[in-house]
Amino acid sequence: MARFRLSDLNPEQLEAVYHETGPMLILAGAGTGKTRTITARIAWLISQGEDPAKMLAVTFTNKAAREMKERIAGMVDPAEARAVTASTFHALCLRILRADATRLGYKANFSIFDEGDQMGLIKKIITRVSAKDEKLDPNLAKNMISKAKNNRWPVPEDEESLVGTVYRRYEEELRALNAMDFDDLLGKAVLLLDDHPEVREKWRERVKFLMVDEFQDTNALQLDLVGLLASGSPPNVCVVGDDDQSIYGWRGAEVSNILEFEKHFPDPRIIRLEQNYRSTNAILGAANRLIKNNPRRRGKNLWSPKEGGEPVRVIAVPDDRKEAEFVVQEIAAHRDSDRAPWEHFAVIYRMNAQSRLLESNLRQHKIPYRLVGGKSFFERREIKDITAYMTVLLNPEDDQTLLRIVNTPPRGIGATTVELALAFSIERDLSLFEALRHPDYLGTCTRRAAGAIASFVDEIGAARIRVGTPGVDAEAIVSELLTECGYIEDLKRSCKTPEEALNREGNVKEMLRALGEHSRRSGNSSNPLQSFLDEISLDREREEDKDDDNRGVTLITMHAAKGLEFPHVYLVGVEDGLLPHERSKTEGTVDEERRLFYVGITRAMKSLVITWCRNRMKFGSAMHCRPSPFLDELQGENVEMENYEEIMSRPMEEEDVVAQFAKLRAQLAGS
DNA sequence: AGGTGAGCATTTTTT
């Protein structure tokens, strides 16, 4: 029997849980228990005898998908929980495509291009097609292509502009490489389901109950996908989201998807979750007053049965240095008086650059902190290299990836040789790999180059055959390949310090270990190498939270903080031009900045301090700042403007003195 | 091939 209690839910949540079929829109404000609701609904449906294998919950992040699975596992039978699918949009699309992409003319072993691969290809194309006096920012091109794909705009066929040409070439190249970028995963899956009714029906058959998390962040393609997968009439789709937390418009998210839900799925049941389980009423009041100023919203009013709580403090500080000092000091004092661990504090800001001063202050005070954001494990050179080796083993047609490893480590296949091979491959309409082993090409090479190429091709070819046999030890094959081709040795050699060498080698080992573990986990079903690559190219997280020294005060951007909560929050740099970012004013997206501020505010559980600087270093020089206009909108009950000078000159309060004393005593006792 | 310096832009980043 189910191990969950419906009595824990409030009436609105229960209404959502008991909803059976037909479209439903759950407007779930920040901290209103949306995951609890959605998972309880799944558990409820299962307890009513519905088949868990026909339930699909779609999220944006792997973390959210994992969390959802864990929650469900705590509520129902393990076997039932395992049968429920909780997956990201991208992982779901990949599954759809691996099964049937051949119908779109791709081979089932297509590679996935991450942003780095994508940029590399775009840059290459730009240099090839642009005339001498033409310039195109590859980043801009990438964004335009992504926007076009996410809006299902057709690839321009006769477009004369440089971007149009680049876009067209980019598509041709990807196709030739048997590769897809992240946007393609969505786009091609939608295309597949759209054009192939039998595939569509197959999936609809499997998806009796469809649930979508963070619906306010979906783009046009994702909306289409939801429409294609939803079965039943009226369509049996349940979406959860909060229009007030839509902060990814710049990435193609369409708030209209949630604002005009009725247009896409007529006559839905609409449920508002407004009871907040996270924050004090002081914090909720400020958040509500702020967000009321946005036009175009569903409208919600968060409330909590709890009392007001500490007032929200708004403080103007002289400059950004003082701001960092002040915040760190406050955190230190607060921890002592409240006996709160460092993990209970977060400093939230608009731009990553703002973390610098905070970091150095925290370090000075010996306060542990964790910085969220930064380069991931998977962007490290050696990881990209190994991934490239594995990718080539599976899809040797992927020239782009082959180029990465063809002379890594240096094996005597230099730029000239590669250029010639590339030219030959284009002339004969072959992949680069095929060209490299073609006798006609090898004949044109020097004896030495031909030898180098032949041994490289042989090494890859042999490993490729071994990997293709079912039930093999993929870890051993890749490991041997990397050692025998001299990659490991070269990696160590190219490091400046022994520590670096150790670190990089450790990364390689970690990666191989993960591959081994993955193969064991997946048994000798399909191709373990393929599924391992799929997994890592769509899940770039890992090792983030699990690690040991990852504790302490959290430094994080407002974007990255969405979905998280902290007892004590400091929102810094709330100035005109930074919080409504200057750029947003020219782009007409101030509403989204307001939502961003709203997201920041609603992260706080117990206490919230907001600071702004009268002066700030910008682009190397000091600039005068005005407070964010949003600060006026917050004003009201339980929001207090405090004077910085007064705080600094105020004598210590008694409890602080006591705490200080206790700290001193503890230090003495410890030494 | 890999290193160095001038020139330049500078928001956010789930996959």
Place this chain on the structure above:
DNA sequence: ATGCTCACCT
């Protein structure tokens, strides 16, 4: 201030 790109040099 800082980091990144690209051109040019060793």
